[in-house]
Structures are given as C-alpha cells and as structure tokens.
Amino acid sequence: MLQVQNLSVSYRGTCALQDVNCSFGAGELVGIFGPNGAGKSTMIKAMLGLIQSVNGTTLFLGKPLTQQLAQVAYVPQRSQIDWDYPVTVWNVAMMARTIQTGLFRQPSRQSRELVKAALERVGMYELRDRSIGELSGGQQQRVFLARALAKQADLLIFDEPFVGVDRKTEDIMFEIFAELKSQAKTLLVISHDLSETLSHYDRIVLLNKRLIAIGSRHEVMTDDNLKAAYGSPMHFVAA
Amino acid sequence: MLNGLLDPLGFEFMRNALAMGVLLGILCAVVGSYMIVQQMSMMGDMISHSVLAGLPVAVFLGLPLSIGALVAGVISTIVLSGIESQSRLKIDSVMALVLASFLAIGTTLVTVLPGANRIDVMHVLFGNILGVTRSDLILTFGITILILIAVWLFYKELLFYTFDPIGAQAGGMPVRWYYLGIVTAISLTVVANLQTVGVLLMIAMLVAPGMTAYLLVKELHQMMVMGAGLGALSGIVGMYLSYYLDIPSGSAIVLVAFGLFLLAFLFSPSQGLLTQSEMKRQLADRLRGLTRSP
Numbered sequence: 261m262l263q264v265q266n267l268s269v270s271y272r273g274t275c276a277l278q279d280v281n282c283s284f285g286a287g288e289l290v291g292i293f294g295p296n297g298a299g300k301s302t303m304i305k306a307m308l309g310l311i312q313s314v315n316g317t318t319l320f321l322g323k324p325l326t327q328q329l330a331q332v333a334y335v336p337q338r339s340q341i342d343w344d345y346p347v348t349v350w351n352v353a354m355m356a357r358t359i360q361t362g363l364f365r366q367p368s369r370q371s372r373e374l375v376k377a378a379l380e381r382v383g384m385y386e387l388r389d390r391s392i393g394e395l396s397g398g399q400q401q402r403v404f405l406a407r408a409l410a411k412q413a414d415l416l417i418f419d420e421p422f423v424g425v426d427r428k429t430e431d432i433m434f435e436i437f438a439e440l441k442s443q444a445k446t447l448l449v450i451s452h453d454l455s456e457t458l459s460h461y462d463r464i465v466l467l468n469k470r471l472i473a474i475g476s477r478h479e480v481m482t483d484d485n486l487k488a489a490y491g492s493p494m495h496f497v498a499a
Numbered sequence: 500m501l502n503g504l505l506d507p508l509g510f511e512f513m514r515n516a517l518a519m520g521v522l523l524g525i526l527c528a529v530v531g532s533y534m535i536v537q538q539m540s541m542m543g544d545m546i547s548h549s550v551l552a553g554l555p556v557a558v559f560l561g562l563p564l565s566i567g568a569l570v571a572g573v574i575s576t577i578v579l580s581g582i583e584s585q586s587r588l589k590i591d592s593v594m595a596l597v598l599a600s601f602l603a604i605g606t607t608l609v610t611v612l613p614g615a616n617r618i619d620v621m622h623v624l625f626g627n628i629l630g631v632t633r634s635d636l637i638l639t640f641g642i643t644i645l646i647l648i649a650v651w652l653f654y655k656e657l658l659f660y661t662f663d664p665i666g667a668q669a670g671g672m673p674v675r676w677y678y679l680g681i682v683t684a685i686s687l688t689v690v691a692n693l694q695t696v697g698v699l700l701m702i703a704m705l706v707a708p709g710m711t712a713y714l715l716v717k718e719l720h721q722m723m724v725m726g727a728g729l730g731a732l733s734g735i736v737g738m739y740l741s742y743y744l745d746i747p748s749g750s751a752i753v754l755v756a757f758g759l760f761l762l763a764f765l766f767s768p769s770q771g772l773l774t775q776s777e778m779k780r781q782l783a784d785r786l787r788g789l790t791r792s793p
Contacts (some may be wrong), residue, residue, distance in 0.1 A: 272587070308669045329671030336665045345536055345662050346719050355659040359670055364652050391717040411670075 261286045262325070262415060262446055267316035268308045269299070276302045278470045280316070286414075286444040289437050291451055294467035295490050300450045301419055304469065308334065308417075320415060330359050333413035335404045337420045343393045349403050350388040353379050356410035359492065371410075378406035382432060398429035405433060410439075414437065416440060416448045422457075434460050454481075505626060507742045516630045519639060519695055520734020520752060523704060526643040528726030530688045532719060533681055537661050540706050541591065542576065545598040546682070547701040549575035551605030551623060555615030559608075564618075565690045567696060570667045571681040572686030573602050606618055625699030628738070628748040639691040646684050650723070653680070658719055696749040707756035714760075714767040729759050 262284040269277040277299040278290060285288055292300050305311045307318040318325040325332070333356070356378075357371035367375075379385040382402040392400060403474045408416050422430055425469035437447055437460065451457070458464065466472040466478040473480040507513040534543050550568035552575075557567025575597050580591045609615045650657070660667045660677045668674045685705075692701045708730035712722040737752030744751070765773045 282596065305665075308753070310665060310668055330671060332669060332671075334666055335667035336663065336669075340665050341663055342538070346713060346717055346722055347658065347662055348718060351718070352662070354655075355666070358655055358659045358667075359672065361655070363656070367655075417669075438583070 261321060264303075265317045265319070266397060266430060267303065267306055267314070267318065269302050269311065269315075270313050271302075274470065277306065277467075282465060282469075282471060282474050283494060284446050284447055284448065284463075287441050288448065288462050289441050289447045290383045290460035290463050290465060291449050291450060291458065292465045292467065293454065293489070294472075296491065298468040300467055303430045304419060304448065304450065306332075308332065311353045321442035325415075333408035335401075335412040335416075335418045335421060337406050338397070338401070338423055341400075343400065345392065347392055348380070349384055349395070350375070350390065351391050352392055352403050353384075353388075353406045353410055360411075374412065375406070375410045377441055378409040379403070381409060381436065382406045388487045396426070398426040401425045402429055407438060409436070414445055416445055416447045418447070420450055420452065422451060426454055430457070453475045502738070503743075512631070513738070513742065514630050515636055516628045516748065517735060517738050518636055519628060519631045520738050521731040522636070522639045522643050523692060523695060524637070524708065524730025524732070524734040525727040526688055526691060527704045528708040528712070528721045528728075528730040529646060531705040531707075532723045532726055533657065533661060533686065533707045533762070535706055535713060535722075536719060539680070539681075539685070540702065542579070542636065542682070543689070543705045544702040545579065545594045545601075545687050545706075546572040546574075546575055546685050547692070547698050548598045549601035549605075550603040550689055550693065551620075551698060552608065553607035554605060554618050554623065555612045558615045558618060559612040561765050565693075568690045568693060569683075569686050569740050571601065571605075572689055573683060575683040576686075618669070622697070623693065624698050624750050625747070626693065626700070627696050628695045628741075628752075630706060631694060635694050642687045642691045646687065649680070649684070653677070654720065657681070673770065697751065700749045703753040703756060704730070707753070707760050711756070711760040711763045714763040714770045717769075730756070733759060753792050 264280055264282050267277060267280040268275070278345070280303060292303070294300050302311065306314040306316075307325055308329065320328050320331065353375045354367060354371070357367050357375065361367045361371060376385060379388055384399060384402050384403050384406060387395065387399065392403065395403070401424075405421075408418075421433060425433075434457070440447055441462075449461070458477050458481070461477065463475060464473045464477055466480050466485055466489050472488045473482075473485045521656040531543070550572045553567035553569070553571025554564050556571070557564050557773075563771075579590070579593055579597050582588065593735050606620060609618050609620060642714050657671060657677060658676055660669075660672060664674055686775075688705065689701060692704060696704050708726040709722060711729050712725035716722050716725055733752050733756040737755045738748060740746065740755065741751040762773070765771050768774055
C-alpha cells in the first residue's frame with residue numbers, strides 16, 4: 261500500500277537519511293523508533309515532500325504519495341505549533357475539512373457532522389468553544405487527533421504524539437489507533453517510548469540515519485539492533 | 500465639544516487625513532493580525548524599510564512610486580527567504596541585514612539615479628498625513644478593498660496555514676502561494692502607509708491595533724474586526740490630537756494606538772496584568788477561607 265524506495269536525504273552536505281527501503285500495508289500500526297537526530301521526522305517529511313534535497317520515491321497505492329496528500333492526515337510535533345494562536349478547538353478540528361471544502365466555500369453539513377463526531381470520539385466536543393491555548397497538553401493532542409480523524413484519510417502519520425500527554429489521552433489514542441486499523445487505515449507513529457506501549461505496534465521500524473531493522477517487536481528489539489541504533493542496549497526497558 | 504469635533508472638518512486636508520486614518524486603521528489591523536500570529540512583525544518592519552530601494556528606480560523608469568515600492572518590498576522577502584533557506588543563519592539576523600541593505604540601496608540610488616533626487620527622503624521616513632491627496636485616498640481604498648476581499652475568500656485556508664504551516668503543507672495545500680500572498684499583502688499595506696505615517700512609524704500602525712485585540716478576544720477573525728475598530732479609532736483620535744496640540748500626526752496616531760494597547764495590557768478581562776493579579780488575590784482569599792473553615 262505504502263512503499264518507500266531508496267529514500268535518502270542530505271542536509272547542507274550532511275547525510276540525514278540514507279537509502280531507506282520499506283513498505284507498509286493497510287490495517288497496520290507501525291512504530292518508528294530511533295535516537296534523537298536519527299532521521300525519524302526527516303523520513304516522514306521526505307515521504308510527504310515537505311523537505312528538499314530528497315532522493316528516492318514514496319508510492320501510495322502505486323502512485324507518488326506527494327500527489328495524493330488529500331489521503332494523508334499528518335499530526336506534527338507539539339513544538340511546531342504556536343499554542344497561543346487565537347483559534348478555538350472547533351476551528352482547529354475543522355481545518356481537516358479545508359481541502360475537501362474547496363476554495364471560496366463554507367464547510368458542508370457533512371463536514372460539520374464529521375468534525376462533531378471526531379471531537380465527541382476524543383471527548384473534546386464539550387470544550388469546542390475553548391481557545392486551544394486554554395487546554396492541557398493531552399487535550400490539545402486529542403484535538404489534533406480529532407482533526408486527523410475528521411479528515412477521513414487512509415494514511416495517518418503522527419510525529420511524537422505522546423510527548424507531554426497524560427495517561428488518559430495515551431489510552432484514548434491507542435484505542436482509536438486500533439479502531440483505525442480495523443478500518444484498514446495505515447498508521448505511522450514516531451515515538452520515543454520504548455516501554456510496554458511497544459506491544460501496540462504491529463511492526464517496528466528502527467532508524468539511525470539508515471534503516472537498522474523493520475519487523476515485529478521481537479525481531480527488531482534485539483541487543484544488536486539496539487546497539488546499532490542507540491549505541492547501547494540499555495535503553496530498552498520492556499521486552 | 501461638538502464644535503471642537505466639527506471645526507477641523509471644515510478643511511479638506513483634515514477630511515482627507517481622517518478618511519485615510521480610518522482606512523489605514525482597518526487595513527493595518529487585518530494584515531497586522533496575520534503578522535502577529537505568524538510572528539512576522541519584524542518582517543513587516545523589514546519590508547517597510549526596504550520599499551525605499553524601489554522609489555528611486557520607479558522615478559528613473561517613469562513608473563508610479565507605489566509600483567516601485569511594492570516590487571522592492573516583495574523582492575526583499577524573496578532575498579530574505581533565499582538567504583535563510585540556504586544557510587544556517589537565523590531569520591532575525593538576515594532580516595536586519597536585508598532591512599539595512601535595502602535602505603542603503605535606496606538612499607544611494609536617490610543620489611545616483613538621474614531625477615531620483617526629487618524624492619524627499621525625510622518625507623518617506625516620517626510621512627505626512629496632512630498632505631494626503633484624493634488619489635492617495637483612492638489608492639488606499641483600492642488596496643483595502645482588495646485585501647479585505649482576499650482575506651474573506653481565503654480565510655479558512657489562511658487560518659490553517661498560519662496556525663499549522665507544516666500540517667497545511669502535508670495536507671497538500673499550496674503553502675508557498677499563501678506565504679507569497681501574505682508578504683504581498685504586507686507590501687501593499689506598506690505602500691498604502693508610505694505617504695501617511697512613513698517608514699519609521701509604520702510598524703506600530705501594523706501591529707499595535709492587532710496586538711491590543713489579541714489580548715481581548717480568542718479568535719483570529721475577532722482580532723481582525725476589533726483591531727480594525729481600534730485602528731480606526733486611533734486614526735481619528737490621533738488626528739484630532741495632532742490638530743489641537745500641534746504634534747506630528749503619525750506620532751499622535753501611534754501614541755493613541757499604544758495607549759489603547761496599554762489599557763488592554765493592564766485591564767484585559769482574560770489576560771490583563773492588573774485583572775489577573777486581582778483574580779489571583781481573590782482566589783487566594785477564597786482558598787484561605789476554605790482552609791480556615793472547619
């Protein structure tokens with residue numbers, strides 16, 4: 261369904277990512293792991309065409325992914341967002357429908373219903389008129405999750421979604437990831453959390469400037485692979 | 500009182516100046532709101548100084564000054580993003596360099612290009628709202644209407660882009676065009692302001708009403724509407740102060756805008772410095788009461 265072929269990124273003469281090849285199927289939840297600076301976000305941004313100096317191709321259903329971005333819901337890192345921006349919860353979630361609505365038009369009734377359902381699903385509909393800045397980190401992340409849901413995309417990508425969120429939000433997110441899997445969606449999740457949450461993922465990608473390993477948790481999280489990625493197997497907490 | 504308000508309206512220059520103050524108040528608040536939420540205020544300052552480079556070229560080529568100013572403003576942003584994206588330098592230092600360099604190009608060309616020395620640099624730097632002509636008013640009215648229509652048509656796209664540019668780009672939106680649209684709108688607003696407040700004070704006109712509104716409301720469109728009201732009010736009050744106190748009109752308008760900002764900064768119900776400390780005091784009193792009760 262999603263194929264990454266010979267993906268390399270160089271950044272001002274430095275190689276940020278080298279020759280990554282992997283593919284992901286429908287109904288699959290994939291965790292992307294690696295140390296800071298391993299190129300996890302770079303890989304995602306290169307796949308989506310958000311950065312330049314990229315070699316290689318990313319195909320989605322046989323066609324370049326960059327030509328099908330309407331099928332993608334992307335949740336950026338928390339640090340990329342200005343949380344003091346004057347916007348309400350409802351309008352953040354409604355951003356999901358911007359492309360579908362089209363230029364010079366108001367969101368359709370169907371769009372409003374989708375946004376309402378998505379906010380209800382993450383437990384944020386009651387707070388729809390609040391400013392995004394008035395919410396906790398976990399609530400903000402749930403609004404972004406609702407935005408991703410309301411887009412009804414086939415490929416969902418989350419960059420560090422668990423940073424700064426509470427346990428309740430984390431549980432809701434994994435519940436929703438499971439629902440999306442059952443709807444044959446493909447989910448890529450960048451994470452740092454090498455704890456028991458690893459068991460949620462169908463497959464793990466381990467990166468450190470190159471693809472170290474891809475496969476099931478037990479195949480990937482070996483001492484040798486962890487040493488290749490992190491320099492030491494000690495970071496791995498739960499088996 | 501009423502006579503005091505009506506007397507100045509007997510002069511055409513005053514009527515034109517007041518109309519210009521209202522128009523610029525509205526235009527600056529709308530464009531300035533985008534600058535504030537995108538943290539592009541210093542870019543507005545850079546563009547306003549950079550337009551000076553286009554004025555002597557326009558005179559030399561026999562083009563309207565506004566065209567020269569607009570082109571120079573847009574080119575300065577292209578130079579800025581070119582240097583910033585191709586180097587490790589941070590955007591604030593690149594902006595400082597571009598601002599000063601374009602200003603230097605402008606002042607040099609004024610003396611070098613044939614005919615360009617008829618540009619009054621002092622006038623460009625400080626503006627003169629009392630010298631506003633009917634054609635200046637028509638130009639500013641046109642720019643204001645154009646930008647208001649564009650903002651109305653592209654509001655939801657610009658909201659998404661300015662809130663989450665990476666998410667918008669990842670969703671397939673043509674973000675480069677939106678960026679170019681915003682910098683063009685800033686440049687057009689600068690052109691409209693050039694005659695009136697001049698290069699040096701322009702940045703305050705652009706950001707002060709929006710900043711004041713930002714402290715009082717919670718949505719971008721509310722910030723624009725309230726900012727427009729505050730901007731127009733600053734223009735009118737500033738002009739009357741200028742008329743009666745005989746102080747420079749641009750400075751008077753900016754000082755009124757700053758006064759309104761200070762009021763919001765101190766007394767905003769949700770974010771005011773004094774109202775917040777009062778709320779904290781009341782909360783502390785209430786908590787003390789709770790701990791005392793059995």
